[in-house]
Amino acid sequence: MNETTLASFRAKLEEIRSALVGDVKNNIKSKADKPNEQVADLADDAAQSYDRQLMMEIGEQEWKKLRLVEEALGKMSQGQYGICTECEEPIPEARLTVIPFTEHCVDCLETIEKNSS
Numbered sequence: 001m002n003e004t005t006l007a008s009f010r011a012k013l014e015e016i017r018s019a020l021v022g023d024v025k026n027n028i029k030s031k032a033d034k035p036n037e038q039v040a041d042l043a044d045d046a047a048q049s050y051d052r053q054l055m056m057e058i059g060e061q062e063w064k065k066l067r068l069v070e071e072a073l074g075k076m077s078q079g080q081y082g083i084c085t086e087c088e089e090p091i092p093e094a095r096l097t098v099i100p101f102t103e104h105c106v107d108c109l110e111t112i113e114k115n116s117s
Ligand SMILES: [Zn+2]
Pocket: 084, 085, 086, 087, 088, 089, 104, 105, 106, 107, 108, 109
């Protein structure tokens, strides 16, 4: 996958991410800005409660999608974007165009869905 293609997928992923979290993030932030009592273990607790809060705000489906989007962006920075996590083959660009945050190629996804139903 060349740089230009990669950049356009990155832009798409970032667009999806901001569509998912945009307003919600601001909501949560203004709630979280209230003075808090406890300082101990703040980092971990804050991260966890932020995740929970976000999940409740946007719903579980959207939240899962968001995780995939963030994972895809992470992989992109490691040069691993577009690789099926199951068979480790490159996922066809046509599929990534439809679902830029997909983790699996079509074959593997079908197998997974068959096994899970
Ligand atoms: Zn695969």
